[in-house]
């Protein structure tokens with residue numbers, strides 16, 4: 164069984180269209196409208212049920228994508244922190260530092276890029292990040 | 300402006316360069332900061348609707364070139380089309396706002412004035428909101444009030460203020476009133492949102508000024524600036540009363556034609 168792709172974006176339409184695009188490729192998804200809800204849900208899952216990739220939006224209320232990424236690193240480094248991560252964003256100022264291992268998915272998202280990224284992790288779900296690459 | 304951001308902007312400029320030019324550093328820094336912030340918010344605002352439209356179109360394309368038909372129900376098609384239509388409107392509004400700003404700057408925001416029924420106009424503006432939003436609006440409108448002005452521009456003022464009240468008060472109801480007292484026509488919108496601090500009440504009528512970060516509630520900080528320009532070119536006045544955490548009331552006072 165493949166592990167789902169997790170989508171975190173506060174824009175309902177964007178969550179919808181990504182789920183929809185992946186559904187046609189027979190890829191399962193779970194999505195959340197906020198980083199907080201995602202944390203609550205994901206932290207309850209057993210290791211066998213974790214998603215194979217998390218795609219998180221940068222610009223969101225309360226907790227933005229970059230804050231979510233640091234939270235996983237700090238609080239869940241042994242569990243959720245090992246899941247590959249993609250940050251989707253339309254604009255990132257140079258002043259915002261993101262860890263090197265984070266994959267960037269530029270908005271407006273291109274279907275080809277999305278599918279390539281997702282398939283790589285979805286169909287090879289034993290993939291766990293190399294601990295060494297998780298540095299700034 | 301957040302201190303940390305201001306600090307950053309400061310770091311990037313050479314103090315000495317400016318002082319030799321005799322320019323006010325603080326003012327320039329602020330201008331630079333707001334320009335950068337504007338660009339960042341604008342690109343986010345533009346790219347969000349573009350993402351939805353792009354992905355939908357590309358999914359269609361992918362399947363039509365594969366000669367596979369998409370298993371769409373009529374319901375799904377309706378939803379998709381409505382979504383794309385709404386996103387297009389969002390983009391158009393954004394571009395219109397930006398054009399208005401440049402028209403205001405160059406003194407070319409033209410008014411085509413006429414005598415029109417503002418009471419009817421307000422009803423029309425309210426009806427253009429979504430059903431969910433309309434359900435939150437309680438309307439108290441005196442009938443057949445007439446105003447001398449540009450009805451499309453006045454509609455824009457009504458729209459911007461009502462839209463803010465809806466946007467900044469989550470799911471709570473809002474009150475919209477239009478009354479005429481002697482020669483004064485007052486339009487006001489009251490909400491129970493998070494309110495606006497004393498300090499921000501002064502800033503928000505200027506362009507690009509927002510009282511909340513873009514990731515909390517989206518917007519470019521143009522709506523009230525445009526509204527104020529329009530109101531002033533009708534010899535009217537726009538004002539706000541607000542108590543943080545309790546809500547805000549925006550009021551626009553026009554003078555009726557009988558007195559002009």
Ligand SMILES: Nc1ncnc2c1ncn2[C@@H]1O[C@H](COP(=O)(O)OP(=O)(O)OP(=O)(O)O)[C@@H](O)[C@H]1O
Pocket residue numbers: 396459463464465467468490492493494495503508509510511517518519520521522523524547
């Ligand atoms: N009803 C309200 N309640 C609380 N804050 C408000 C309200 N109306 C306006 N504001 C504050 O004033 C700021 C400026 O409002 P304005 O309408 O000019 O810009 P915006 O709504 O942020 O963006 P835009 O109108 O360009 O989409 C807002 O960002 C918000 O902080």
Ligand SMILES: [Mg+2]
Pocket residue numbers: 459462463518521522523
């Ligand atoms: Mg506004």
